[in-house]
Amino acid sequence: MAEISPQAVKFNRAMQEEKNLAFEILSDPGNKTAERYGIKYQMPEDLIKVYSQFGLNVPEHNGDDSWTLPLPARLIIDPDGIIRDAEISADYTVRPEPEDTLEKLRVLVDQMNQF
Amino acid sequence: MKLQEKMDAYKKGMRAKAPKEALEIMLRATEAIKHSGMLEKTVKVGDKAPAFSLENTSGDIVSLANLLSKGPLVLAFYRGKW
Numbered sequence: 001m002a003e004i005s006p007q008a009v010k011f012n013r014a015m016q017e018e019k020n021l022a023f024e025i026l027s028d029p030g031n032k033t034a035e036r037y038g039i040k041y042q043m044p045e046d047l048i049k050v051y052s053q054f055g056l057n058v059p060e061h062n063g064d065d066s067w068t069l070p071l072p073a074r075l076i077i078d079p080d081g082i083i084r085d086a087e088i089s090a091d092y093t094v095r096p097e098p099e100d101t102l103e104k105l106r107v108l109v110d111q112m113n114q115f
Numbered sequence: 116m117k118l119q120e121k122m123d124a125y126k127k128g129m130r131a132k133a134p135k136e137a138l139e140i141m142l143r144a145t146e147a148i149k150h151s152g153m154l155e156k157t158v159k160v161g162d163k164a165p166a167f168s169l170e171n172t173s174g175d176i177v178s179l180a181n182l183l184s185k186g187p188l189v190l191a192f193y194r195g196k197w
Protein backbone atom coordinates (compact mmCIF):
# COMPACT_ATOMS: atom_id res chain seq x y z
CA MET A 1 0.00 0.00 0.00
CA ALA A 2 1.27 3.44 -0.90
CA GLU A 3 -0.36 6.79 -1.25
CA ILE A 4 0.58 9.66 -3.56
CA SER A 5 -0.44 13.22 -2.73
CA PRO A 6 0.55 16.59 -4.20
CA GLN A 7 0.96 17.87 -0.63
CA ALA A 8 4.42 19.00 0.46
CA VAL A 9 6.34 16.34 2.41
CA LYS A 10 5.79 18.10 5.76
CA PHE A 11 1.99 17.85 5.43
CA ASN A 12 2.23 14.17 4.45
CA ARG A 13 4.46 13.59 7.47
CA ALA A 14 1.98 15.37 9.78
CA MET A 15 -0.86 13.24 8.43
CA GLN A 16 1.14 10.03 8.77
CA GLU A 17 2.01 10.81 12.39
CA GLU A 18 -1.46 12.00 13.33
CA LYS A 19 -3.23 8.96 11.85
CA ASN A 20 -0.40 6.55 12.70
CA LEU A 21 -0.20 5.28 9.10
CA ALA A 22 2.22 2.44 8.36
CA PHE A 23 2.25 2.77 4.56
CA GLU A 24 4.39 5.02 2.37
CA ILE A 25 3.03 8.47 1.60
CA LEU A 26 4.80 10.04 -1.36
CA SER A 27 4.81 13.68 -2.38
CA ASP A 28 4.03 14.48 -6.02
CA PRO A 29 5.01 18.13 -6.62
CA GLY A 30 2.91 19.78 -9.31
CA ASN A 31 0.89 16.55 -9.75
CA LYS A 32 3.42 15.42 -12.37
CA THR A 33 2.93 11.74 -11.58
CA ALA A 34 -0.86 12.21 -11.44
CA GLU A 35 -0.59 13.73 -14.92
CA ARG A 36 1.15 10.60 -16.25
CA TYR A 37 -1.72 8.54 -14.81
CA GLY A 38 -4.21 10.80 -16.61
CA ILE A 39 -5.81 12.06 -13.40
CA LYS A 40 -4.39 15.58 -12.98
CA TYR A 41 -7.31 17.96 -12.53
CA GLN A 42 -7.18 21.71 -13.11
CA MET A 43 -9.59 23.42 -10.71
CA PRO A 44 -11.88 25.97 -12.41
CA GLU A 45 -11.84 29.62 -11.30
CA ASP A 46 -15.17 29.55 -9.44
CA LEU A 47 -14.10 26.47 -7.46
CA ILE A 48 -10.79 28.11 -6.55
CA LYS A 49 -12.80 31.02 -5.10
CA VAL A 50 -14.94 28.66 -3.02
CA TYR A 51 -11.88 26.84 -1.66
CA SER A 52 -10.25 30.16 -0.87
CA GLN A 53 -13.38 31.28 1.03
CA PHE A 54 -13.25 28.05 3.04
CA GLY A 55 -9.61 28.82 3.88
CA LEU A 56 -8.30 25.85 1.88
CA ASN A 57 -4.99 27.13 0.64
CA VAL A 58 -4.11 24.55 -2.01
CA PRO A 59 -0.97 26.40 -3.25
CA GLU A 60 0.44 26.55 0.28
CA HIS A 61 -0.24 22.85 0.83
CA ASN A 62 1.15 21.75 -2.50
CA GLY A 63 4.03 24.17 -2.83
CA ASP A 64 2.92 25.37 -6.27
CA ASP A 65 0.27 27.78 -7.47
CA SER A 66 -1.18 25.61 -10.25
CA TRP A 67 -4.42 24.82 -8.32
CA THR A 68 -4.29 21.28 -9.65
CA LEU A 69 -5.36 18.17 -7.75
CA PRO A 70 -5.35 14.45 -8.51
CA LEU A 71 -8.73 12.85 -9.07
CA PRO A 72 -9.16 10.37 -6.24
CA ALA A 73 -7.88 7.03 -7.52
CA ARG A 74 -7.27 3.56 -6.11
CA LEU A 75 -5.27 1.17 -8.29
CA ILE A 76 -4.16 -2.41 -7.79
CA ILE A 77 -0.86 -3.07 -9.60
CA ASP A 78 0.63 -6.55 -9.96
CA PRO A 79 4.36 -7.20 -9.45
CA ASP A 80 4.94 -6.94 -13.24
CA GLY A 81 3.64 -3.37 -13.10
CA ILE A 82 0.33 -4.11 -14.83
CA ILE A 83 -2.76 -2.33 -13.49
CA ARG A 84 -5.23 -5.04 -12.46
CA ASP A 85 -7.97 -2.86 -10.98
CA ALA A 86 -8.76 0.86 -11.12
CA GLU A 87 -11.28 2.96 -9.18
CA ILE A 88 -11.07 6.56 -10.35
CA SER A 89 -13.82 9.00 -9.42
CA ALA A 90 -14.91 12.47 -10.50
CA ASP A 91 -16.50 12.85 -7.08
CA TYR A 92 -14.08 12.78 -4.15
CA THR A 93 -16.90 11.72 -1.82
CA VAL A 94 -17.40 8.42 -3.65
CA ARG A 95 -14.70 5.88 -2.80
CA PRO A 96 -14.40 2.09 -2.91
CA GLU A 97 -14.81 0.11 0.31
CA PRO A 98 -11.47 -1.02 1.84
CA GLU A 99 -12.99 -4.52 2.28
CA ASP A 100 -13.63 -4.76 -1.47
CA THR A 101 -10.03 -3.75 -2.20
CA LEU A 102 -8.76 -6.44 0.18
CA GLU A 103 -10.96 -9.03 -1.50
CA LYS A 104 -9.61 -8.04 -4.94
CA LEU A 105 -6.07 -8.34 -3.60
CA ARG A 106 -6.83 -11.81 -2.26
CA VAL A 107 -8.14 -12.88 -5.67
CA LEU A 108 -5.02 -11.48 -7.38
CA VAL A 109 -2.67 -13.26 -4.98
CA ASP A 110 -4.59 -16.54 -5.51
CA GLN A 111 -4.25 -16.13 -9.29
CA MET A 112 -0.52 -15.43 -8.96
CA ASN A 113 -0.04 -18.55 -6.83
CA GLN A 114 -1.65 -20.73 -9.50
CA PHE A 115 1.17 -20.02 -11.98
CA MET B 116 -19.78 1.47 9.54
CA LYS B 117 -18.85 1.21 5.89
CA LEU B 118 -16.47 3.84 4.51
CA GLN B 119 -19.06 5.08 2.03
CA GLU B 120 -21.63 5.50 4.83
CA LYS B 121 -19.15 7.64 6.73
CA MET B 122 -18.48 9.71 3.63
CA ASP B 123 -22.20 10.14 2.98
CA ALA B 124 -22.66 11.36 6.57
CA TYR B 125 -19.76 13.79 6.10
CA LYS B 126 -21.28 15.04 2.86
CA LYS B 127 -24.66 15.56 4.53
CA GLY B 128 -23.01 17.56 7.32
CA MET B 129 -21.14 19.70 4.82
CA ARG B 130 -24.30 20.35 2.80
CA ALA B 131 -26.09 21.53 5.94
CA LYS B 132 -23.27 23.97 6.79
CA ALA B 133 -21.88 25.32 3.52
CA PRO B 134 -23.45 28.25 1.65
CA LYS B 135 -25.82 27.18 -1.13
CA GLU B 136 -23.89 29.02 -3.82
CA ALA B 137 -20.62 27.29 -2.84
CA LEU B 138 -22.31 23.89 -2.91
CA GLU B 139 -23.69 24.54 -6.37
CA ILE B 140 -20.24 25.47 -7.66
CA MET B 141 -18.76 22.29 -6.15
CA LEU B 142 -21.48 20.09 -7.64
CA ARG B 143 -21.11 21.77 -11.02
CA ALA B 144 -17.35 21.21 -10.95
CA THR B 145 -17.87 17.49 -10.26
CA GLU B 146 -20.41 17.22 -13.08
CA ALA B 147 -17.99 19.06 -15.40
CA ILE B 148 -15.32 16.42 -14.75
CA LYS B 149 -17.81 13.65 -15.60
CA HIS B 150 -18.65 15.30 -18.92
CA SER B 151 -15.14 16.49 -19.82
CA GLY B 152 -13.94 13.21 -21.29
CA MET B 153 -11.16 13.24 -18.70
CA LEU B 154 -12.25 9.92 -17.21
CA GLU B 155 -11.76 8.23 -20.61
CA LYS B 156 -8.11 9.36 -20.69
CA THR B 157 -6.97 7.91 -17.39
CA VAL B 158 -4.87 4.79 -17.01
CA LYS B 159 -6.96 1.64 -17.45
CA VAL B 160 -6.94 -1.98 -16.35
CA GLY B 161 -4.31 -3.82 -18.41
CA ASP B 162 -2.07 -0.75 -18.81
CA LYS B 163 1.50 -0.73 -17.60
CA ALA B 164 1.59 1.60 -14.58
CA PRO B 165 3.70 4.69 -15.35
CA ALA B 166 6.98 4.72 -13.40
CA PHE B 167 7.66 7.29 -10.68
CA SER B 168 10.29 8.20 -8.10
CA LEU B 169 8.94 10.40 -5.31
CA GLU B 170 9.96 11.58 -1.85
CA ASN B 171 8.44 9.81 1.16
CA THR B 172 7.91 11.27 4.64
CA SER B 173 11.46 10.32 5.73
CA GLY B 174 13.06 12.21 2.85
CA ASP B 175 13.91 9.04 0.90
CA ILE B 176 13.14 8.61 -2.78
CA VAL B 177 10.79 5.67 -3.40
CA SER B 178 10.13 4.31 -6.89
CA LEU B 179 7.30 2.21 -8.26
CA ALA B 180 9.87 -0.56 -8.85
CA ASN B 181 10.88 -0.42 -5.13
CA LEU B 182 7.24 -0.80 -4.10
CA LEU B 183 6.52 -3.64 -6.57
CA SER B 184 9.56 -5.60 -5.40
CA LYS B 185 7.51 -6.36 -2.26
CA GLY B 186 4.52 -7.81 -4.18
CA PRO B 187 1.18 -6.52 -5.48
CA LEU B 188 0.59 -2.86 -4.71
CA VAL B 189 -2.47 -0.86 -3.74
CA LEU B 190 -1.74 2.67 -4.93
CA ALA B 191 -4.02 5.51 -3.86
CA PHE B 192 -3.98 9.11 -5.07
CA TYR B 193 -5.08 11.52 -2.38
CA ARG B 194 -5.82 15.23 -2.68
CA GLY B 195 -4.71 16.38 0.71
CA LYS B 196 -5.43 16.70 4.39
CA TRP B 197 -7.36 19.92 4.85
